[in-house]
Amino acid sequence: MTGNGKNNEIIHFLILGNSKVHILRAIDYFDIKKAVIFTSENMMIENQPFIDEIEQNGVNVIKVVLLSPFEEKALENMSQKILKTYELYSNRGSSEVIAGLTGGTNLMALAMGMLCLSAGLKAHYVLNNEVNDLIEIDYFKKLWKNRDLSNLKDCILEGVADE
Numbered sequence: 001m002t003g004n005g006k007n008n009e010i011i012h013f014l015i016l017g018n019s020k021v022h023i024l025r026a027i028d029y030f031d032i033k034k035a036v037i038f039t040s041e042n043m044m045i046e047n048q049p050f051i052d053e054i055e056q057n058g059v060n061v062i063k064v065v066l067l068s069p070f071e072e073k074a075l076e077n078m079s080q081k082i083l084k085t086y087e088l089y090s091n092r093g094s095s096e097v098i099a100g101l102t103g104g105t106n107l108m109a110l111a112m113g114m115l116c117l118s119a120g121l122k123a124h125y126v127l128n129n130e131v132n133d134l135i136e137i138d139y140f141k142k143l144w145k146n147r148d149l150s151n152l153k154d155c156i157l158e159g160v161a162d163e
Helices: 021-030 041-056 074-089 106-119 139-146 152-158
Strands: 009-016 034-040 060-067 095-100 122-126 134-137
Touching: 009 021, 009 041, 009 074, 009 106, 021 041, 021 095, 021 122, 021 134, 034 041, 034 074, 034 106, 041 060, 060 074, 074 095, 074 106, 095 106, 106 122, 106 139, 122 139
Parallel strands: 009 034, 009 095, 034 060, 095 122
Antiparallel strands: 122 134
């Protein structure tokens, strides 16, 4: 239940790269039942067994989104793809999306952070320490509540003209 009084479905957006520990930590911490996994195209074959494993352990992976973090305009293209995925699964606010900012490439995490900023999402980050501490981040949600960032989504989706 969120603060708006609705009983929202929670969907976690998780970035999957070489490391898997942060995903397992988030699943354990939040008791994740439903997730969208973002991974790079060149990691899909390696990551499929892990995705199958978490599904067998009770996580409904409703979509795997393939990103291209090593192409020209990677940040712009990934940001657009992630935002379009958010628009598809957030159901106009009837589903709460929580974003993981750990894993993948730096640009993948930055693109996910841009989604958090443009949509005012809760996020989390898993530290690389002995116990894999998970830090919940509500900064994006606070920023969004206190500022008019409503046109940021349009800016990301429409792209920016080259000068």
